[in-house]
Amino acid sequence: MSAVTxxxxxxxEDQAFSRGIEAGSLMDEAGKGLARWLLDHFPQPGRAIAFIGKGKNGGDALVVLDQLRRAGWTIALRASHPTHEWTTLARQRLRRLGIEPDQGLPAGPGPLILLDGLLGIGARGALREPLDALAEEMSRLRNQAGGIVVAIDLPSGLxxxxxSSGGLVADITLTLGAPKIGLLQDVAARYCGRLGLIPLAGLPMPDQPGLELTTPALLSHLSTPRPHDFHKGDAGRVRILAGSPGMSGAATLASHxxxxxxxxxxxxxxxxxNPATPLPEVMTKRLSKRIPALFEDRCDARVIGPGLGRLTAPQAEALLEGLAQDTTPTVLDADALNLLAGSDRLDLLRSHHLITPHPGEFARLAPDLAGLLREEAATRFVDRHPCTLLLKGTRTxxxxxxxxxxxxxxGHAxxxxxxxxxxxxxxxxxLxxxxxxxxxxGSWAAWLCGRAAERAITHGGESEESCTATHTIDHLGGAFRDWREQRR
Ligand SMILES: NC(=O)C1=CN([C@@H]2O[C@H](COP(=O)(O)OP(=O)(O)OC[C@H]3O[C@@H](n4cnc5c(N)ncnc54)[C@H](OP(=O)(O)O)[C@@H]3O)[C@@H](O)[C@H]2O)[C@@H](O)CC1
Ligand SMILES: [K+]
Known part of the structure; x- marks a missing residue:
């Protein structure tokens, strides 16, 4: 599903209405989907304050409050306008909720979620009075009380x-039905934080060209249960060339x-x-000058490059020669990419290659694309080179x-x-x-690693500061489980 304006x-939405779908049922579906996402990602009940404007975006937030309260959360409400100015649907949801807007901060343990229901796709121009005062209160609670701003549909003011935005900074943006194109732009990353997509069954989305968001629902075909008589050969043989003296950990981390x-x-x-300590489950072979050994035995995938450092000239030559002959699916990372760039051998890239540069490595591979927006640079690169590009970054x-x-x-910072x-x-x-x-x-791996790092914080007691690559490995199991559960 690609992004929409x-x-x-x-x-x-109008087409759905003409098919007889009611705005109120879409709002309830949206609110329940938003709440389910939050309950999946914040397993301990906490406190939630909804900040709402007078439109339907605020109505969604009221449905979320209702659902969170049912799950044991403490809730509160701030509203920009008196209720008689609200949309009828929102007024109905407030009656159902049975609370009044107030200024207090709900007490209790657990996360403090600040639901941004000020403005959604009905926004016109920069955030105006009286909504801007509530946006400022959210920012203050985020900065001073550890509040987590969760934007409904889009961060208000974006x-x-x-x-483009001059408005609110959200930690999480949960967009409804389909990602809005603006959310996927590089400039928006800082304002949107973590993106999530809440599908709406009442609003089927057309397939059209454009950026897509990797979600379990989009790629639900990826994970099927293993047959009971599965064996290790079925699970796949991987040969890894990684690490070097001074970067021995790269070999351990990649194989782990x-x-x-x-x-x-x-x-x-x-x-x-290389003084790397291999895991007991991993077989090792000495490399010495025999790079060709990497290409000798049959395997299902290769990973070449993490922490490899600079190879000797004969090794580099042998590696390039091996890549030219080989047709096994292969991940090319870090120093393997530097070797291709440095020896001007990007002609070796083929459709069985998944290359995983960070922005610096990408700039070495394609110096002429520097300065372009990432989407455009990536698209031009794969039009030239018939491989798959995984360009690492805030939003890989x-x-x-x-x-x-x-x-x-x-993922997170x-x-x-x-x-x-x-x-x-x-x-x-x-994979x-x-x-x-x-x-x-590449899509699934990026999703899983990012989700594992999120779990290290929400389920593993880590913080953005303390989270390491080893924590990401530790939480991969939970990330796989989340993927399967979130395919619905
Ligand atoms: N589409 C779908 O399928 C679904 C949509 N759903 C939800 O509906 C949301 C859209 O709701 P919406 O149309 O009621 O608009 P919304 O953004 O809440 O606010 C509009 C109000 O804000 C005001 N206003 C405007 N700009 C302003 C500014 N800069 N600064 C200050 N005020 C400003 C403007 O007031 P006015 O200026 O006209 O007096 C108007 O009253 C959508 O994002 C999603 O959350 C889901 O429920 C289900 C599926
Ligand atoms: K919003």
Missing amino acids: ASQMRQL NADDG GALRAGAGLITLFLDPE LIATAGRNPRINPT GMASGGQGDVLSGVCGA LAGGLCPLDA
Whole structure:
């Protein structure tokens, strides 16, 4: 499902009304879906304050409050306008809720959620009086009381079509029915925080070209139950060339990521001087000058590059030669990409390659695309080189020629630490070895690693500061479970 403009969303809504669907039932469906997302992601009941304007965006927030209260949360309400100015639907939801707007801060344990129901797709221009005062209160509670701003549909004040904003900064934006194009723009990332999509069955979305958001519902085909007589050969053989003296941890993290993402047999090729401590489940082979050994045995996927450092000239030559001959699905990361860029051999990139550069590595691969928006740069790159590109960043972008590029919504600023990319490459390798195409493997791996890092905070007691690549590995199991449960 690709992103839509505010006016396309309104057209879809009008079409639903003409099919007999009522605005009130859409609002209730939206509010229940929003609440379910929050309950899935915040397992401990806490406190929720809804900040609402007079439109339907506020009505959605009232339905969420109702659902959270049923789940044991303490709730409160702030409203910008007297109730007689509200939309009828919102007034009805307030009656059902049976509370009055007040100024107090609800007491009690658990997270403090600040629901932004001030403005949705009905917004015109910058946030005006009297809504701006409530937005300021949310920002104050976010900065001083640890409140988590959850924007309904879009952060109030953000332009749904181009992503520009002078308004509220949200930690989480849960958009309804389809992602709004503005939310997916690079400029909006800072204002939207973590994106989530709440599907609305009453509003089926058309397929059209454009950016997509990776969600379990979009890619529900990815995870099927393993047959009971499954064996390790079925789970996939991965061969990894990673790590070097001084970056030995990259080899351990990549192989651990592959192991915890379901690979059946992993072989790690190590430089003899690499002091990496391999996991007991991982087989090792000495690399020395024999890079060709990496390409000798049959396997289902290779991962080449994390922490590899600079190879000797004969090793580099042998690696390029191996890549030219090989057709096994392969993740190319970090120093493997630097080698391709440095030796001007991007012609080796093929459709079985999933390349995973961070922005610096991407700039070395495609210096002429520097300065373009990420979506455009990625699209142009895959039009030139027939591979799949996973461009790491706040919202990892995955692109391959002829398909809609995908943006990954999971993860947080705590993932800005060494080793996370090594884990991702291993997870990509395991998923490729399991038979996924590079586009699906990259999309799912990015989602899983981001979700695992989120769980390290919400379920594992970590913070953005303390979260490490090892925590991401530790929580992969929960991320897989979440994916399966959120496919509904
Ligand atoms: N589409 C769907 O399928 C579904 C939609 N749903 C929900 O409905 C939401 C859209 O609701 P909506 O149309 O009532 O508009 P909304 O954004 O709540 O507010 C409009 C009000 O704000 C005001 N206002 C405008 N700009 C302003 C500004 N800059 N600063 C200050 N005020 C400003 C304007 O007042 P006016 O200026 O006209 O006096 C008007 O009264 C949508 O985002 C989603 O949450 C779901 O329920 C189900 C499925
Ligand atoms: K909002």
